[in-house]
Amino acid sequence: MKEENHADQNVCAYLRAKNPFGTLEGGGNPWLHLDTANTICWCVKSQGPIGPDARYVEPARCVSGRSCYTSPEFS
Amino acid sequence: MNKFKWFNAQNIEEALERTNATVSDAINRGSADSAIIKSGGIELLDFIKEGIIEPAEIINIKSIPGLEGIAFDRTAGLRIGANTTLADIENNGDIKLQYLALHQAVSKAATPQLRNVSTLGGNIAQRTRCWYFRSIDHPCFRKGGTTCFAQNGENQMHAIMNNGTCCSVHASSVATALLAYGATVEITSRGGQKKDVSIDDFFVNPFTDIRRESVLRRGEIITAVNIPAQGKNVKSWYIKQGERASFDWALADVAVVVELSGKRVRKAAIAMGAASPVPVRSKAAEEFITGKDINATTAAEAGQKAMENATPLAKNGYKVDLFKTIVKRALLESV
Amino acid sequence: MDKKTLIMPFGIPGHNLTQIEREVPADEPPAWPVNAELKEVGKSVKRVDARAKVTGQAKYTSDIQLPGMLYGKMLRSPYPHARIRNIDTRQVERHPGVLAVHILGKDISMAGSKDESADNYPEVKYIGQPIVGVAALNDNTAIEALKLVKIDYEVLPFVVDLEKARMEGAPLVFEAPVEKEASDGGEEIEKGLSLSGNVRGPSRGQPRGDTQKGFAESDIVIERTYVTQVHMHNPLETHGVVVDWKPDGMLIYASTQSTKGVRDEFAQLFGFRKSQVRVITEYMGGGFGAKYGAGNFGVMAGHLSRKSGRPVRLMLDRKEEQLTAGFRPNSVHQLKIGAKKDGKLSAIQQRSYGTAGVGLGAGVGSIAQNMYECPNFATEQYDIFTHFSPGAAWRAPGAVQGAFGLESLIDEIAESLNIDPLKYRDIIDKSEVRKVERQKGAELFGWSKRKKAGSDPGPVKKGMGLAQSSWPRFTHLDSTAEVRLFRDGAVEVRSGVQDLGTGTKTILAQVVAEELGLKTEDITVRIGDTLFPDGPPSGGSVTAGSITPAARNAAYQAKLKLFRQIASKLDTTPDKLMTADGKIYVTGEPSKNISFADALKQMRTEQLTAEASRSDDYGGMSRDDLGSVQFAEVTVDTETGFVKVDRIVAAHSCGRPLNIAQIESQINGGIIHGISYALYESRVIDDQTGQMINVNFDQYKIPYAFEIPDIRTIILEEYPAKSSTDAYGIGEPANIATAVAVTNAIYNAIGVRIFELPVTPAKILDALKRA
Numbered sequence A: 001m002k003e004e005n006h007a008d009q010n011v012c013a014y015l016r017a018k019n020p021f022g023t024l025e026g027g028g029n030p031w032l033h034l035d036t037a038n039t040i041c042w043c044v045k046s047q048g049p050i051g052p053d054a055r056y057v058e059p060a061r062c063v064s065g066r067s068c069y070t071s072p073e074f075s
Numbered sequence B: 001m002n003k004f005k006w007f008n009a010q011n012i013e014e015a016l017e018r019t020n021a022t023v024s025d026a027i028n029r030g031s032a033d034s035a036i037i038k039s040g041g042i043e044l045l046d047f048i049k050e051g052i053i054e055p056a057e058i059i060n061i062k063s064i065p066g067l068e069g070i071a072f073d074r075t076a077g078l079r080i081g082a083n084t085t086l087a088d089i090e091n092n093g094d095i096k097l098q099y100l101a102l103h104q105a106v107s108k109a110a111t112p113q114l115r116n117v118s119t120l121g122g123n124i125a126q127r128t129r130c131w132y133f134r135s136i137d138h139p140c141f142r143k144g145g146t147t148c149f150a151q152n153g154e155n156q157m158h159a160i161m162n163n164g165t166c167c168s169v170h171a172s173s174v175a176t177a178l179l180a181y182g183a184t185v186e187i188t189s190r191g192g193q194k195k196d197v198s199i200d201d202f203f204v205n206p207f208t209d210i211r212r213e214s215v216l217r218r219g220e221i222i223t224a225v226n227i228p229a230q231g232k233n234v235k236s237w238y239i240k241q242g243e244r245a246s247f248d249w250a251l252a253d254v255a256v257v258v259e260l261s262g263k264r265v266r267k268a269a270i271a272m273g274a275a276s277p278v279p280v281r282s283k284a285a286e287e288f289i290t291g292k293d294i295n296a297t298t299a300a301e302a303g304q305k306a307m308e309n310a311t312p313l314a315k316n317g318y319k320v321d322l323f324k325t326i327v328k329r330a331l332l333e334s335v
Numbered sequence C: 001m002d003k004k005t006l007i008m009p010f011g012i013p014g015h016n017l018t019q020i021e022r023e024v025p026a027d028e029p030p031a032w033p034v035n036a037e038l039k040e041v042g043k044s045v046k047r048v049d050a051r052a053k054v055t056g057q058a059k060y061t062s063d064i065q066l067p068g069m070l071y072g073k074m075l076r077s078p079y080p081h082a083r084i085r086n087i088d089t090r091q092v093e094r095h096p097g098v099l100a101v102h103i104l105g106k107d108i109s110m111a112g113s114k115d116e117s118a119d120n121y122p123e124v125k126y127i128g129q130p131i132v133g134v135a136a137l138n139d140n141t142a143i144e145a146l147k148l149v150k151i152d153y154e155v156l157p158f159v160v161d162l163e164k165a166r167m168e169g170a171p172l173v174f175e176a177p178v179e180k181e182a183s184d185g186g187e188e189i190e191k192g193l194s195l196s197g198n199v200r201g202p203s204r205g206q207p208r209g210d211t212q213k214g215f216a217e218s219d220i221v222i223e224r225t226y227v228t229q230v231h232m233h234n235p236l237e238t239h240g241v242v243v244d245w246k247p248d249g250m251l252i253y254a255s256t257q258s259t260k261g262v263r264d265e266f267a268q269l270f271g272f273r274k275s276q277v278r279v280i281t282e283y284m285g286g287g288f289g290a291k292y293g294a295g296n297f298g299v300m301a302g303h304l305s306r307k308s309g310r311p312v313r314l315m316l317d318r319k320e321e322q323l324t325a326g327f328r329p330n331s332v333h334q335l336k337i338g339a340k341k342d343g344k345l346s347a348i349q350q351r352s353y354g355t356a357g358v359g360l361g362a363g364v365g366s367i368a369q370n371m372y373e374c375p376n377f378a379t380e381q382y383d384i385f386t387h388f389s390p391g392a393a394w395r396a397p398g399a400v401q402g403a404f405g406l407e408s409l410i411d412e413i414a415e416s417l418n419i420d421p422l423k424y425r426d427i428i429d430k431s432e433v434r435k436v437e438r439q440k441g442a443e444l445f446g447w448s449k450r451k452k453a454g455s456d457p458g459p460v461k462k463g464m465g466l467a468q469s470s471w472p473r474f475t476h477l478d479s480t481a482e483v484r485l486f487r488d489g490a491v492e493v494r495s496g497v498q499d500l501g502t503g504t505k506t507i508l509a510q511v512v513a514e515e516l517g518l519k520t521e522d523i524t525v526r527i528g529d530t531l532f533p534d535g536p537p538s539g540g541s542v543t544a545g546s547i548t549p550a551a552r553n554a555a556y557q558a559k560l561k562l563f564r565q566i567a568s569k570l571d572t573t574p575d576k577l578m579t580a581d582g583k584i585y586v587t588g589e590p591s592k593n594i595s596f597a598d599a600l601k602q603m604r605t606e607q608l609t610a611e612a613s614r615s616d617d618y619g620g621m622s623r624d625d626l627g628s629v630q631f632a633e634v635t636v637d638t639e640t641g642f643v644k645v646d647r648i649v650a651a652h653s654c655g656r657p658l659n660i661a662q663i664e665s666q667i668n669g670g671i672i673h674g675i676s677y678a679l680y681e682s683r684v685i686d687d688q689t690g691q692m693i694n695v696n697f698d699q700y701k702i703p704y705a706f707e708i709p710d711i712r713t714i715i716l717e718e719y720p721a722k723s724s725t726d727a728y729g730i731g732e733p734a735n736i737a738t739a740v741a742v743t744n745a746i747y748n749a750i751g752v753r754i755f756e757l758p759v760t761p762a763k764i765l766d767a768l769k770r771a
């Protein structure tokens, strides 16, 4: 399922999910085709799906503007 | 698991001298300075691992010579020492011939590995496997708490009879067969006094005493289990149904011992495990089948009768059907 | 990049095998022929580490003992929802056996752990959430010491039940997010799928066509609701690490599915460069999708090691594993399918919800979207948050839940159209792979003997069923291997990739041996160490398809280097040389040869090495599927409700099969998982306390010897011509179809359908009564 398009977003440096890293499908932006309904995401800084700000993590929300956000450029 | 001292008892006196608590005492009164008897140790170590008890000392009675052994005599019957392993009972030829249901019950209990270690004394003195009772996070009635979590909770494995107070079921499936054969438990207390307690009286219902499941008190030790000799025309059968075919606790088990005259039942004992907090005989089914031939119709009717007084909980109604079926099948198989 | 053209085998031998031209990077090796013409690949080769494993020499993370190692243990919340007012560690700090104490903050990284104030305590959202850790001289001391920690909780209302969590007024797991938040630049950003109460979604997948129209045009429409349980991973080795922190770097032994993922996270968390962090996973005791990342226990061990200056071991015990280390989410899956009289599907509509606790990912996957031809498709998948630890990927996440619904309903439609379920799939399934699998499987299984549902006389009835699966071919391109040749004759393949127990080591050795004309046992495999080139994470069934082409390519490059050094010794040029049977030959002049070992002795340097990576899929990326068809026969006792699976026939494809015995072993494992999911396993939570009550293997039922049926496998050779080995994974595909094949067989036995897993005696008896 390729529904959520996060291509234009700079996803937080600390967000992880099982699929995206290095997969063919996501190319340069591994978050591109992530279906969060079927993927478990976690934050490196909290080692779980609850972010340091007590909210849940996912590519669409782990973006600039969130209090715990870190740009991938700075890590 | 806490640290504890270990004492290898050389004789019964010594063991009784040192022990100051049963597992049930330790659960209810605190276990800090308790010294508890251990035979095979399977069950005792489970409690310690779960952190439910933290005994100061373990009194190993497995080291007592002469507490194990099987003796069979055609008139006196069967005597099984408390330390006898389930494996030894399973492999005993006399038992297989004379007490088939016991052989079947033992060989279906636990796993081969566990049977090599588990003892008969430990088996009938074990506590319920109710998952709330076994959980350190659930202070239930039986652990001195103020509720039975299973009554309104996850009661799919629980009792379908006599279940108003605590709906746990006794863990021993071996006991189901012992009950059907009218066994007695030989208990030795300090000073060497012995008493024989019939297996009906050995187990304690929660509404009688919520803190324990048998009459055993500290300072007492099971030394043997005796089973009367069975007549020539006695037949027996045992069926256990767990969630799996591989080793599992009984969701329902039944032992049937019938004395026949020709095809007619002269006397019947129908014992059910995992139906009630302690193993029970179904008087209604026994009375029904007595004086009748066992056939598909009467056996099925006996199964119905066995469940007459069932009061299943929200999630264990299916056990009523299980018992009806296995009572029927055990009767049919016995002849 | 320079390109060249390869002619490769393409298709299924015995069915539609042809050849295809592929444009590939110039440094890729030549195409391999089909397996029948290979020596090491495609055979049943014994595992290279079989002996080490059965003799106990294999060292797993839990076996690692480092000098001075301490034992870590964590104090976890006994409440599903609470605020921490205060944590008092004064007493435990004074315990003589305790060498370090650490409190996890909201941000548990090095940087985050500097703030030790109460403001930095995270809110507790699940039972088992770790709060404080200690490192002590041994395990028992650590457990004892944790009792000295005093935590003052403000206990809050919680919800753990899926249905209750969906209700209005349920205690909230997450505060409703501010839907639109101003970014730094002031513009508004869309914040993902909506959250209302604890309900998040829907995710709409890739809808196509118009389902309303599709249903209107259907001759038959059936709608059902399927329910699946929470399924635990139960790896024999629990999650855990041994961490040795030093000021200039960290050494971590981890039971993980991704050495490089663990390395990268530790580097980020503790402020090191990736090169300063070394992760080792030499042997691994299973993960099934749950072992990714550093883990809160791993980070805790890191802090404790940093504070104590000693290595710290932190392995979860079984209860911690069950409570906190992941699970397959449950699902309630409403599925509606419309079909024409001729059987063609006209519309599929699904709506699902499930809970992964505090995490996302409880969907039912894309199998209903992808497996069958159907012009109109729509899905809505919701996640429900509950106060429980997060789920984790679990062997074909989503697909197993989705397949239970899809393949049950397809069966039902076939029956109402009066078409045999096997034949029906010929009508609606365009996959060539599954077509062949259906033919071969049906024959081996004896499908033609299948009787009408419920027609067996007597209380004990037999039944037959089948189900299919599809799973995309995923690959992970950042996969590299190195092959080293040694003058003394040794040949080594190295990669950071880990072997979860699936046999990765052995297939690497086979592939390198094949390329070099050697035997599998001639190759030494060194993997599971981030000192070696990065391998893929092992998830999504990517490992074989990602790392074996890299290994073959590296072996090929090493071989070419060797050829260049020894060609003159055989009076020829490097391009004329070839390897076979332990020798290097001059092509066309077999008498001119040298043994591989002798060639190595002639190397200019002591070692020669080459490294290569997975290239892009030949012929462009496509995710076309790895298909399977599984057949089940069961016996159902209608008086007790007990089900026994008698036998399974499983037909599978995984590209070019590399090691038949290992593939069979994976399929066996997948089938056993599937049977267990169908009949036995289920997490039980006590709603009164929010606590999982079957946290051990006594009360959580997994299958043992008597539950395992007779299993026959058919491994299809199928050449997609996509890489230098053309191999793909089997781990996940093996697990998808089994449960529903079993439930379809149960239906065939008793004539009544069960819509909820696991199929317990209670459910069978209940269904029979209602029928």
Ligand SMILES: Cc1cc2nc3c(=O)[nH]c(=O)nc-3n(C[C@H](O)[C@H](O)[C@H](O)COP(=O)(O)OP(=O)(O)OC[C@H]3O[C@@H](n4cnc5c(N)ncnc54)[C@H](O)[C@@H]3O)c2cc1C
Residues within 6 Å of the ligand: B022, B023, B024, B036, B037, B038, B039, B040, B041, B042, B043, B044, B045, B061, B082, B083, B086, B108, B109, B110, B111, B114, B117, B118, B119, B120, B121, B122, B123, B124, B125, B126, B127, B171, B172, B173, B174, B175, B216, B220, B221, B222, B223, B247, B248, B249, B250, C698
């Ligand atoms: C996975 C599993 C499955 C099992 N399945 C079954 C089953 O299906 N059916 C079944 O019946 N059992 C089953 N068992 C129970 C097993 O048979 C018992 O654990 C065993 O019988 C206990 O024997 P033990 O000698 O190890 O007892 P111990 O652990 O030594 O003792 C158990 C208790 O009895 C007391 N005790 C021991 N000996 C004496 C004595 N002589 N006098 C007074 N008190 C004594 C101890 O103090 C303790 O309280 C299972 C156990 C496990 C772990």
